Each structure stands twice: as structure tokens, then as C-alpha cells.
Amino acid sequence: MTGLLHPFEKNTLDAMRRRRLVHVGPVLGVAVSGGPDSVALLHVLHALQPFLSIQALIVLHYDHGLRGEDSAADRRFVEELAGRLGCEVIVGGGDVRGFQRDHRMSLEMAARLCRRAFYMEVMRRRDLHRLALGHTADDQAEEVLLRLCRGTGPGGLRGMQVETAEGFLRPLLWASRAEVLQYLSDTGRSFREDATNLEGFCQRNRVRHEVLPLLEKIFHPRVRQVLCRHADLAAEDDEYWARQVAEAWGRVVLAEGSDVVVFNALGMQALHRALSSRLFRQALKKIGFSTGIFAVHLQALEGLLQEAPSGRQVILPAGGRAFREGFTVVLTKRGEEPPVGESREMFGPGRYPLPEFRAEIAIQELAGQKVRIGEADPWTVLMDAHAVLWPLKVRTVRPGDRFRPLGGPGSKKLQDFFTDAKVPRTARRRIPLLCDGEKICWVVGYRLDDRVKVRDGSRTVLHIQWRPLG
Template identity: 30%
Template sequence: MLKKIQNHINEQFSFIKNAKLLIAISGGVDSVVLAYLCKKLGLNISLAHCNFNLRGDESDADEDFVLQLAKDWELEVFIENFDTKQFATDNKLSTQMAARTLRYLWFKELKAQLKFDYVLTAHHADDNFETFLINLSRGTGLDGLLGIPQVNGDIVRPLLPFAREDIEQFAKQQKLQWREDSSNVSTKYLRNKLRHDVIPILKEINPQLLQNFEKTQQYLNDAKSIINDRVDEIAQNIVSKAKNNSKAFSISEIQQLNNSKAYLYELLNGYGFTQWNDILALLTAQSGKQVFSKTHRLLKDRAYLILSEIISVPDESIKINESQNLVLTPFGKLSISKGATKGKAQYNTAYFDLSSLSFPLTIRKWQEGDVFYPLGMKGKKKVSKYFKDEKFSLLDKENTWLLCSGDDIIWIVGHRTDNRFKVKSNTKEILKIMLQ
């Protein structure tokens, strides 16, 4: 086993040889063997153990075991205790998902604080096959059938090709001690039911099950690679940059493709969407229709689908005092200077007659019923009508802010100033505001 893992690391994970590594260790046979192998290979490792406090004294005994193991092996160890049930309740998660979330958040924190290069976990071939079956049983696309990746960012899984049976046999040969998790016996969880009731039958039918599964995984990954190449190719004609760091997807180009839904899935996979029928319906929907994920929003805007990140912004207004010369806002920095010479008006620069302004100035989002007097025009205009005439999308409107003096709008920031506050021939002092 030592020789096999050594060859595997040389071939697939040479980048961890001189890296600072954090090993996730539960006390179970898989993580104990991983730590033992890495120690034998002379890698620079420390241990990290999560006590999720889900099994009472048994959880504390796991923690004590890991502490003693680290002492015996002369390894640095980090321990963290979690109130997993409370976290699950607060965040409306299953206990298993809560534990997973807490685990990886803590690993990320440790890695950042102590400059670890990678986190190693002890997932193995049986875990990978179980994940495949879980995803298959729930309904999944190709990504769900690819199983657990060997490398996912800074998470590395060196034992993924090895079967649980081989790992346990190696541990016994080396006379290693480990802890058994009693919750792994219960079949109330889907993973355990597959592990104890389903997979043994499949292995009995075909003793080469895991080896054949590994081949299947390779074929699926090859297919995914071909798909990615094709999607990258068509994306050049479909996807373009839009305002406010958003992306625009050409509806006409998408509609020319065979199986638009499949292409939309590949183009938008990774942004948290699940309502793929609703997304497909956006292609023929009225402008303004939207589909949301937890992190992103997809908006139908005339000939495009606009993808943007959901960013929470303060509802309250921002005040600008007369003495300020720099103001940080959700949309950028405002540089403010008095006594400036009037230059050419640009989208990001506005000039005002200082004497006409009442401080503090206010920055706020637009509201229905807002009116202003556009520079260069006679009379007033509703802001909503201005948006319509300028062909603002819903996303453009939501990202537009107003600069006000008292109740009066003096600038639709980045777009148009108000005629009432313009620099005149008798203006004594100019206020210049630049959006950076």
C-alpha cells in the first residue's frame, strides 16, 4: 500500500511533496491510514479533527484518540468543537450537511491563518461509488455522475482510487489503531443503506465492481472534456460582457442550437440554478422575467439573457457632508472638489453651482414618482420615463443611484445631471464630483 500510494502521488500529486499539508482526521480507519502513509512518506503534515458533538461521549472519545495519536506520532494537531445541531437548525440544513459545511469552513479558516497549501481528506473508491449512486438515485446530470474529484481547488484526495477493503487490510497489517463510528452502522441514512444493503450485493454479482466503476468514471470525464470544449467554442458567439460585471447571452444564438436546454445547462452550470425549465422559458418570455438562484439572477432583457450576481446593498441613503472630499459607495468612489474649473461633461463627472446646493447631499436608490429636470432640456421628466427612453434594463435600473440636494435630484449618477443645478455664467464656485 505504501508503495502504491507513493507511486500514485508521484504520478498524480507531485505538487504536494514540498507543500504544507493539513490532514482531516476523524479517527476512523481511512483518515488514520492517510495520516500514517503521509507520515511514512515524509510529507509536511498537521492534523485537524472536528468534534461535531453528535454522539455524546463517543465524540469526545474520538477527540481524545486523535490527540493521543498526534502525540505518539509527534504531529501538530488542531481540534475544533461545533454545536452542529444548533447550526443545522439555524441554517435549515440536515445534520449531515451542517457537519460538512462546518468542517470545510473551518479547514478554510485554518488554511488561511496558518498558510497551509492543501487540505487532504481520506475519501476512497467506495465513498466515490456511494456518491455516484446517491446522485443517480436523486436524478442528476453528467456532473453528478462524475463523483468526487481527486483535486478540487485546495482539497486533495490521494486515497480516492483505493477500496475501503484494501485500506482496512493495510491498517491491520501495520497494526494501526482506529475508532469505529457507531452512526455508520445505522441504515437510516441513504449513504449507509447503500453501503450495507446495496453495494455488497453489487460486489457479489461483480467482484470487479469498483475497478469497472473507475473505468466508467474515466469515460465520463473524457465525455465531459469534449462537452467543455464544445461549450467553450459556442460561448464565443453567445456570451459577452455587459454592464456592472454581468454577462449577456444572445437569445438568437442560443435558439439556433440543437437542444438549447442542454447548452443553457452547461453555460449556466456553476451559478446555483436548478429551475432549468423556467430558464428555457425565458428565451420566449417577455422582457423583465427573471429566474433566481441563491447567488445569481438571470434576467430576460430584449434580445439577451443577463446573468448577474446578487449583491445586497444598503436600503438606507448615504449622506455627504460639505467637508468631505471622498465618499465610498456601493457603486464606487465619489471624489468631490470645490473651486474646480468646469471641464467637458462626461458620464462619470458632474459639475454643479455650489451655491445652489443644500448640504448634506444624499445618495439613494430611485423610487417610483421621482422627477428631475434633465440638463439640456426644458421642463421636468419622470426618472422612470428617462430610463425607458434610454432603454435601461431592469438590471440597469436596479444599479442606478441618485444624488440629491434636499428633495431634489441633481444627478442620476453616471448618466445625467439636473438643469436647475448647472454651472451658469454667474456661478462663483463650482463643485466637481467624479465617479471612480
Template identity: 30%
Template sequence: MNIIGKFLETIRVHKLIEKKEGIVVGVSGGPDSICLLHLLCKLRENFGIKVFVVHLDHQFRGIEAKKDAEYVKEICERLGIKSYIFSYDVSQYSKEKGITFEEAGRELRYKLFEEVAKETGASKIAIAQNRNDQAETVLMRLMRGSGLEGLTAIDYKRDGKIIRPLLDITRKEIEEYCEENDLKPRIDKTNLETIYTRNKIRLELIPYIESNFNSKVIDALWRSANLLRDDSDYLTKAADEKLRDIAISSNSNNYSLDLKKFSKLHISMKKRVLRKVVNEVKGNLKNIGLKHIESIIKLANRNSVGSKIDLPGHIIVELGYNSIDIKTEEILEEKIKNLDFEYKLYIGETTPIKDLNASIKVEIVSPSERHNNQKDKNTIFIDYSKIKGGLFIRNRKDGDKFHPLGMRGTKKVKDYFIDEKIPREIRNKIPILCDEKGIIWIVGYRMSENYKIDIKTDKVIKITYMKVV
């Protein structure tokens, strides 16, 4: 079957394009995207589709990038297609967002695709990934330790909108098509450099496997991805059914699962159900990894009512009497965030802390009294001579650091709270005792190494925190 036949078969089998649809095509100017554009243009008459092109200049390759943009604009004019040419400093954008250059480029491209789709009324966005890309992605994810869903690699269709009609076509077939149709695509020389993982796989690993193990490794990996996708689709549907069975209640901010029914599920199904629930509550699975899903399973196995864990993205998981409750805490977080207090303390006095319905007492005592209160987490003894300036108690601030007793070096208070698994909803309510130099005590948890009593101490201060009952 020739390339046009494969292209049409992929569209038909996976129902990628409907008649009279508008399609936004991402076109870099390279062989893959130019081939995709040219093939889509051949469908205009029979399918009645409208094609729109988006090109992004990453401002990374200087004059070569400008030539790419000119080439894309020129070929669109030749084909009678409207083009949208954009230019962004992707390198600067990646620094501002704290993400890699590749992630930044992808994020910007998809943002532009969506904007143009909205402007033109297009219902599909076509991406030019091919069979080789599929094979490379399988290898990348295999080496990273991906699960079944990850090894299905690239989908033909995502979210009913993103389509990849070239996934059954090899890079060699694409290059031959471009040559036969005199398309003269642009070649990005950075794709020939082995500084990126994907390029190393493409230029070094796959050729090595082809020479030494399997000359048709591209086809084998592509075939494996499709087989795994079938299995993954089946398990996804099974997880949907299980979730409906074990869900006690659900809405956009809260999901309660029947603990007894959940405990009887196979471990594979437990993980899939939990990923679905977290995705539903959080809105995505960004920063949610296997360790987070496994931590929920451990929580369920613990069978300790009231136990909680925090997940990235303001998600809290709590064990009820008969349920696992997964919920967002954005509203609660906002209330806590607004809590702001600070009180000056005086030696020999007890100071009320109205914000916390508590009080704190500061007094000078004999060193011997220290031994009578060593196990009281709400009492500490510090060296008077090490205090600088006045004493005060407040809630935590951004950037707070201290030197935890018994540990080497300083630690961010935020990191300390995370390491100690202190629930997010109470962190801003934990009082912090300070002097003008730094943090003395995270009340009820850990004091600072810098204020401890030693053999040179001749004057001791006892500090007692008391909740008002």
C-alpha cells in the same frame, strides 16, 4: 500493485502533492483517515512534507467520541505529528443553521481545516475518501437525478487545495493495511446503522448488486466516474471558450451575453455557460438548480425585452434588446430594504403617499358602482362592516400574511410575491392596505377574502390607488 504503490501513483498522475508542502489531514480515527495519515507519514522523508492533523468531536457519541479524540492524539504523538483536537455541539449547530447534522459536521470540519491551514501555512487539505466512497456517491447522485458533473462524483483535487489520495484504493485494501501495520483504528458504530442513505447504499444496496448482478460493481462505478470526469472536463473547457465568444461585457456583479449567439448554442452548452455565469456573479451555485437554469433559457426564448426573473441569492436576469443580463441586486436590495412608510387613511379623503409619488382615495359608494370598475386593478370595493378599527397603508413587513381572494387559507406575502413572479426590486415598494386586524389589499394585485362584499353587505367602501404622473 500494493497499496503504497497505488497511493504514490495517484499522487503522481493527479499532481496532488508537491515537495516541502504543508498538509492538513482530517482524521476521525477510523480506518480510512488513519490509513491516509500513516501513508502520508511515509512520504515525509522523500517529499519533505509537513503533516498536521485536525480532529473534530461532534459531541454526538458521548464517551466513544472522547475515546476517538484520545486515540487520534495518541497516534499523532507516536508519529511525531502536531494534532489539533476540537469539540463542537454539531447537533445544536445544525439546528441554528437550519441544515442537516451531516451538512453541519462537514461545514464545521472544513472551516477548521482552513483555520489550521492558515495558522500552519499548509497549502493542501487531505481527505480520506476511497474507491468505495466514490462508488456510493455515484449511486446516490444517480438516484437523485444528477447530471454529468454530478456523476463524476468525487474529484481527486478540488480548488487546487483539497486532495483525496485514497480514491483509487478500496476499503478492503485500507482495512488490510491497518491490520498489517497494527494501527487499531476506531470503529464508528453509527456507520453500521441504516438510518442514513449512504449507509443503506453501503450496507444493503451494493451487497445486493454484488450478489445478484455484478460482483465488481465498486470497480465498475469507480471506472464510470473517471470516464465521465474526462468528458465533463472537455465540456467545461468548451463552455469556457463559448462564454468568451458570447460575452459582451462582464465584471463581478454583472454579465451580459449576446442573445443571438447564445440562442445558437446546443442546449447542453447553454446550461453549462449559464451555470458558469451565475457562479461568477453569485460567487457559488448554492440553491441554484436545473429549474433555475431552465427558467433563464425560457426567458431567452421568450424574446420579450425587459422581461425579468429572480434567482436565489439576490440574482436578477433581464432580457435586453440584444442581450441576456445576469446581475446581482444586493446594492439595490439594500436601498429598497430601507424604504419604510405608513399613512393613516380617512373615509371621504384622498391621502398623498409621498414615498411612492402616489395617492389613495377612500369613499363610501352605492353597491351598484362596484360593477363599473371590476376590471380596474387599482380599485377595490370592500364591505364596510368587516373593517376593524382604522385604515392605513404601508410597505410590507417581515412575517406579513393574508387570505388571498378566491383561495383557501392564509399565505405569506413573501410567498405570494414569489408565486406571482413579482420582481424582487419592486416588492418593498408595493403598498399594502390594512386595518387593525390584518391585510385588506396588496395594492394593484390581490385583495383579501376576509373583506369581500357578499349578500349581507349593505355599506360599500371604494378604494382607489392613483400614481401621480
């Protein structure tokens, strides 16, 4: 049956099988601009439907509104092509120049983000799990070169992925643009040529029409293939590091959420910088920094691990920040948070969830046992059970709070303690305080109150552990 396929179609099927892209689901979205790459992609996938168990193709076309009548002609071309192939077509559009102006970015980046938002919205609305894009090996070579010149990290040198977590597929990443054009010529398929692809208004066009031809002339006639092979090798390395990051994540991350990740600074210090920097990248990605993070930011984050005092901050793009708090490094996209008030009362040993503090506290009573705590653990303390007046509760700072810091000469204002400990003002209002019926027993993560310390004559001890949760 494959004998009926054009060699280009058969090679695409073989490449999809090698990359395990054959289980794409009964309905597959295809992004079609009208240019040669996307038109070839649509024809190839239409021919491969029986081999991929695809019941229907849905064509997505985005009108950038940048080329006047030419843009409208592109849309009509795509609609007519989809109609001839029996495919549903969904057209979107937007004010790309307005988006560029409002967000102060290049026109190329604005077009990419607007187009991507359209794709994601259609995939969500139509429950599409996969969307095929028409990027080729030439696009991959351009991408690797651009990333290298912009200063990407090792992971970025893998270029574009054949399949992404969002569901984007690139079945033609194996093929050169020359092979795409030859396929269209052999089969007599027409396409639209975007005149702006020949203009030098963006970096990618300059790389495509000036830089790569010059490199081919001076260094290597197959420099595009060399760059693509480098991307494949980088992808293999990146897969290895992804496993290392996943394994280390559970050891050094104390808490995580949609807009915050808290690292154990001591645990991160013990890691090789190649791994800690990747953990920082992963954390930034989790809280929404998909772009705008460069080597200078990662170097500054590494600086927070090197005996940085509490209160030191790193300003990140888009309103984000990172700061050192005691034994932790916090990465967040949110601004200052209001105090969360106080927890419910705790009337004895047990495990208590504290959702308002994104944590839980475990209280265990120990009698006649010798217990030691690791010196570097700021989240676990021992208290003399007979020095605690039940019930306990957790609250945040109030004006005029005082306590007796362990090892200190006497009573001290909590604000003065924070100042001496170099705790940033924005963080003070959120630090939990474990209190009994008459006093602050523990400034969590920082200092125990001297009145509840374990003494030589203590018969019963409370082992208390604070556990930040995602």
C-alpha cells in the same frame, strides 16, 4: 528504497504520481477522524514523506459533538496517534445540531459544512496549500450513485475529484475499503470505528449498507469498480467541457463580479444547450451557489434566453435571482441596488472609466465615414455630433425624466417607456442614461433619443460604445 514500503503504500505513491499529486509542498495537512480510512491515510503519507519532499504533516481533527464520550475518545485517539508520529495536531469543533436546526438541512450536510469550514479556516490561518482527505474508491462509488439518484448533471457524475481548486487532495481514491482494512491489519495499526456509520439515519449509510450490496448481488459483483470507472470517464469529458466553457466565457459574458454575471442573451442563444447550461452552472458557481442548484433551475434559466420579455425573472435559492434585461440575462445574489448617482463630466471624445457603473464608455469622432452598427448590438450607437451639447455625463433615473425615443411620435416619460419595454422595476433605478447639457441622449442598452440621430446631412458622427466590466 521503495522496497521498504508496504505494497499499499507503494500503490498509493504510484497513484499520486499518475495523478501528479507529488508536489504538495513542504507542509501538508491531513484530515483525520480516527476511522480506518483517515488513519491509513496518515500512516501512508508519513511513510511517503521522503518521496514527496514533505517536511511536516499537520493533523486536523473536527469534533462534531454528536456522540458524547465516543467523540471525546476519538479526539484523544487522534491526538495520541499524531504525537507518536511526531505530527502537530489541530482540533476544532462546533454545534452541528444547532447549525442543522438554523439552516434546515440534513444532519449529514450540516456536519459536512461545519467540518469543511473548519478545514478552510485552518488552511487560511496556517497558510496550508493542500489538505489530504481519506476518501476511498468505495466513497466514490457511493457518491456517484447518490448524485445520480439526486439528479445531478453530466459534470456531477465525475464524483469526487482527486484534487480540487481549494487544495483538497484524495490520495486513496484508487483503493477500496477492503484494501485499506487489509493494510491496517498487515501493519498492526488500530483505528476507531464510528458506530453511526452503521446506522441508517442518512442516505449515504443506506447506500453503503443496503443499496450497493443489493446491486452487487443482483447485477454485478464489482459494481463499485464500475461506478468508479464511470466517474473517471465522466471526469475526462468534464475536462473537455471545461475548456469549451472557458473559451465561450469571453464571448458571451458582458460583465462579472463576486455577486453578479451578465450574459449576452443572443450569444447564449446561438450555443448548443449542453454548452449554455454549463456556462450557467459556471456563473452560479462564481457568484457563490455551490449547492442547491438543480435541473429545474437550469431549465428556467434557459427559458430566459428564448425571446423572454424584459422583466421576466427566475427565483434562485438563498435569495438569488436571474432576470432578462433587454439583450442581457443577469444572474445575481444581491437584492435591489440603490441608484449610483452620476459620473464625472466628459468634455470630448475619448475613453472614460465609469467605476460607479462598473463600465467604461468609448467616444470616437468620425468625419466623412460611413459607419454601420450590427443590428443586435445594444451597447453601441451613432449620434450626430452637432446635435450634442457638451459636456456629456452618465447618470441614473430621476423623477419626471422624459426623452424622445428614436422612431416615436414625440416626448415620453421615461417610466412609461420602461413599462412598455417591460423593464423590471428593480432594474430601472440602475439603468445608465447618457445625457448632454440639456437632454437624455441615450437610454443605454435600450433606445437613442430622436434628437441626436444621424441624418442624411450629418457631417460629423459620434461613435459611442458602452462596455460593461467585471
